[in-house]
Amino acid sequence: xxxxxxxxxxxxxxxxxxxxxxxxxxxxxxxxxxxxxxxxxxxxxxxxxxxxxxxxxxxxxxxxxxxxxxxxxxxxxxxxxxxxxxxxxxxxxxxxxxxxxxxxxxxxxxxxxxxxxxxxxxxxx
Amino acid sequence: xxxxxxxxxxxxxxxxxxxxxxxxxxxxxxxxxxxxxxxxxxxxxxxxxxxxxxxxxxxxxxxxxxxxxxxxxxxxxxxxxxxxxxxxxxxxxxxxxxxxxxxxxxxxxxxxxxxxxxxxxxxxx
DNA sequence: GTCTCATGTAACTTCATGTGTTGCTAGAGT
DNA sequence: ACTCTAGCAACACATGAAGTTACATGAGAC
Numbered sequence: 001x002x003x004x005x006x007x008x009x010x011x012x013x014x015x016x017x018x019x020x021x022x023x024x025x026x027x028x029x030x031x032x033x034x035x036x037x038x039x040x041x042x043x044x045x046x047x048x049x050x051x052x053x054x055x056x057x058x059x060x061x062x063x064x065x066x067x068x069x070x071x072x073x074x075x076x077x078x079x080x081x082x083x084x085x086x087x088x089x090x091x092x093x094x095x096x097x098x099x100x101x102x103x104x105x106x107x108x109x110x111x112x113x114x115x116x117x118x119x120x121x122x123x124x125x
Numbered sequence: 126x127x128x129x130x131x132x133x134x135x136x137x138x139x140x141x142x143x144x145x146x147x148x149x150x151x152x153x154x155x156x157x158x159x160x161x162x163x164x165x166x167x168x169x170x171x172x173x174x175x176x177x178x179x180x181x182x183x184x185x186x187x188x189x190x191x192x193x194x195x196x197x198x199x200x201x202x203x204x205x206x207x208x209x210x211x212x213x214x215x216x217x218x219x220x221x222x223x224x225x226x227x228x229x230x231x232x233x234x235x236x237x238x239x240x241x242x243x244x245x246x247x248x249x250x
Numbered sequence: 251g252t253c254t255c256a257t258g259t260a261a262c263t264t265c266a267t268g269t270g271t272t273g274c275t276a277g278a279g280t
Numbered sequence: 281a282c283t284c285t286a287g288c289a290a291c292a293c294a295t296g297a298a299g300t301t302a303c304a305t306g307a308g309a310c
Contacts, residue, residue: 003256016298034305035255065186065188066186081233138271144288161278162278162284264299264300277285
């Protein structure tokens with residue numbers, strides 16, 4: 001499948017697709033071929049890859065929209081608040097990673113097929 | 126304490142301070158007085174207010190930097206992925222709120238005084 | 251060999267969002 | 281009146297994500 005086709009499916013741009021897929025390729029989850037007949041192919045077992053793997057392959061983008069203003073500060077109040085918040089955010093991020101680490105692509109694949117079946121068996125809306 | 130003084134302490138602007146404090150005032154955590162001699166005063170018990178209360182008083186700003194592209198979609202794949210992610214993010218947010226709900230301002234106040242004491246008793250760096 | 255089709259990548263533009271700023275109004279004390 | 285304060289709307293700026301353009305490189309088709 002080419003970046004062009006993927007981009008249309010995702011309502012975005014082929015270059016954006018390549019940027020994202022680049023991370024997945026570096027981790028061996030997909031493979032790309034240049035030239036005529038080229039494009040992207042899957043190169044992993046769906047039950048061996050989790051959302052966490054993908055999150056990390058995508059360079060683990062910032063998870064929280066909130067956080068410390070600065071790491072180093074002279075201000076004792078800021079220091080105390082930073083410490084309290086960081087502590088919570090660190091733990092919560094660990095929870096997040098753990099949960100994502102339990103969701104395999106195979107599971108999502110199965111969900112997808114179930115929904116697909118529902119749609120064909122009268123579940124049309 | 127005036128917005129002006131707070132702004133200097135926080136390295137920001139008095140108007141920004143008023144914007145933030147506005148949320149706290151609506152919830153009764155602080156009180157403001159206009160005019161000469163006016164400014165902000167604390168109007169709550171420190172052990173009755175948690176970081177969660179403050180987070181919510183500040184209109185519960187967006188917590189996560191990631192999330193669904195759109196809520197409604199025709200795409201079954203997107204739907205499946207959205208569902209999986211939303212489920213995790215919802216749970217993780219609940220964890221976050223629970224943790225913040227256990228941190229009172231009184232606790233932070235105590236931390237602050239401890240650090241202050243350390244700094245005076247030879248803990249200088 | 252060269253033409254076409256695909257990825258790879260850098261540089262730039264656009265957009266969304268949060269932060270900072272200005273200007274003005276209103277209230278409260280001197 | 282005068283000064284000092286919050287309240288508020290409107291605008292400007294900064295940041296980072298997403299989208300776009302342009303061009304180089306590699307691989308098959310002819």
